[in-house]
Amino acid sequence: MTTSTLEEAYKENPLSLQHILPIDFQSIQEVPNSHLWPNINNVPTSHNDKNPNVPIIDLIDPNVVELMGHACKTWGIFQVVNHGISLKYFDEVESQARRLFALPTEQKVKVVRSTNGVTGYGTARITPFFSKFMWHEGFTIVDSPLDHAKELWPNDYKKFCDVMENYQTKMKVLSFQLCMFILNYLQPSHEHSINSFEFEGALQLNSYPCCPNPYHALGLAPHTDSLFLTILHQTNNTKGLQILKKDQGWTSIAPVSNDALIVNVGDLLHILSNGEFPSVYHRVLVDQTKHRVSLAYFFGPQVESIISPLVSSQDNDGVVLKYRNVTVKEYLGLKAKHLEKVFSMIRI
Numbered sequence: 001m002t003t004s005t006l007e008e009a010y011k012e013n014p015l016s017l018q019h020i021l022p023i024d025f026q027s028i029q030e031v032p033n034s035h036l037w038p039n040i041n042n043v044p045t046s047h048n049d050k051n052p053n054v055p056i057i058d059l060i061d062p063n064v065v066e067l068m069g070h071a072c073k074t075w076g077i078f079q080v081v082n083h084g085i086s087l088k089y090f091d092e093v094e095s096q097a098r099r100l101f102a103l104p105t106e107q108k109v110k111v112v113r114s115t116n117g118v119t120g121y122g123t124a125r126i127t128p129f130f131s132k133f134m135w136h137e138g139f140t141i142v143d144s145p146l147d148h149a150k151e152l153w154p155n156d157y158k159k160f161c162d163v164m165e166n167y168q169t170k171m172k173v174l175s176f177q178l179c180m181f182i183l184n185y186l187q188p189s190h191e192h193s194i195n196s197f198e199f200e201g202a203l204q205l206n207s208y209p210c211c212p213n214p215y216h217a218l219g220l221a222p223h224t225d226s227l228f229l230t231i232l233h234q235t236n237n238t239k240g241l242q243i244l245k246k247d248q249g250w251t252s253i254a255p256v257s258n259d260a261l262i263v264n265v266g267d268l269l270h271i272l273s274n275g276e277f278p279s280v281y282h283r284v285l286v287d288q289t290k291h292r293v294s295l296a297y298f299f300g301p302q303v304e305s306i307i308s309p310l311v312s313s314q315d316n317d318g319v320v321l322k323y324r325n326v327t328v329k330e331y332l333g334l335k336a337k338h339l340e341k342v343f344s345m346i347r348i
């Protein structure tokens with residue numbers, strides 16, 4: 001039993017408060033210069049045969065392992081349906097998230113993330129790496145949001161906590177199932193079974209307020225997610241998420257149904273797959289009239305775990321290892337300092 005958590009991994013890389021506090025979206029009428037991005041290539045994507053949408057995988061398909069492995073390899077992102085989680089759970093998390101983001105700014109700043117912490121209200125962690133700020137506010141939860149919820153709603157915090165904890169439990173079970181399929185694809189011989197890891201997760205509530213100038217603002221700047229995988233729910237199926245596709249440029253993810261979930265490969269799974277699965281670059285556009293909320297659940301091995309590229313013993317001789325061994329904690333620390341340059345630092 002270890003006590004290390006994601007909180008521990010970020011402790012040594014504090015951010016300045018100026019990079020954590022979002023602007024007051026409730027009072028702002030115009031996009032200030034600090035949030036104006038000069039060149040966003042915001043052209044609508046039309047999906048057709050030449051421009052296909054990301055794969056949609058039915059979790060009860062008998063070929064699920066093959067389909068998922070193939071989607072991880074060719075896209076690094078896919079949508080899942082038939083995951084067994086009822087719509088009502090997404091609705092209740094969305095409504096609690098909206099309840100939080102609708103609070104006056106003076107209330108929200110009471111639960112702002114500490115400069116060396118993970119849990120709480122604030123901008124995205126990647127903020128300091130860009131010269132412009134994002135049109136976004138978030139609330140990150142690792143395990144229980146109890147202390148923060150008590151601060152916001154001294155007499156009425158229980159519902160928020162129950163809903164968030166329950167959702168994380170559901171996401172953890174689903175993530176584990178997805179990881180099992182993916183590891184089975186990578187190593188059918190089960191040499192490294194899923195049982196060689198303990199896992200942890202974090203829930204990120206994302207809010208993208210209505211933006212007076214959506215063609216010159218970005219909800220989230222281009223990034224990859226760090227852990228094994230991310231499960232994303234876009235509430236009301238509002239689009240906004242785009243991925244960078246080699247031959248297509250920025251491509252919108254077309255919503256499929258209200259309960260479809262988007263799953264993307266993160267950096268640690270990229271390393272574990274010896275570079276076979278790309279951790280896909282993605283960004284978020286904003287809208288003039290729709291306040292978009294999304295729920296992102298990040299799932300990965302416990303921070304002391306060692307990640308080493310998997311190659312099955314039968315092709316051990318022929319395969320060149322692309323990355324050195326790295327602990328999750330070391331990786332997150334390097335990424336917190338260097339963002340995407342981290343890959344060149346661990347490449348063999």
Ligand SMILES: C=C1C[C@]23C[C@H]1CC[C@H]2[C@@]12CCC[C@@](C)(C(=O)O1)[C@H]2[C@@H]3C(=O)O
Pocket residue numbers: 006118124125126127140201202204223224225226227298
């Ligand atoms: C468990 C995680 C995953 C984190 C860091 C930590 C808590 C918050 C997550 C996000 C959420 C927003 C995008 C991202 C890129 C960010 O800036 O903060 C994510 C990041 C990552 O995937 O690296």
Ligand SMILES: O=C(O)CCC(=O)C(=O)O
Pocket residue numbers: 204206220225232234240241282284294295296
């Ligand atoms: O809101 C979205 O669609 C994407 C969110 C995201 O990329 C993240 O939280 O890492």
Ligand SMILES: [Fe+2]
Pocket residue numbers: 223224225230282
């Ligand atoms: Fe992301």
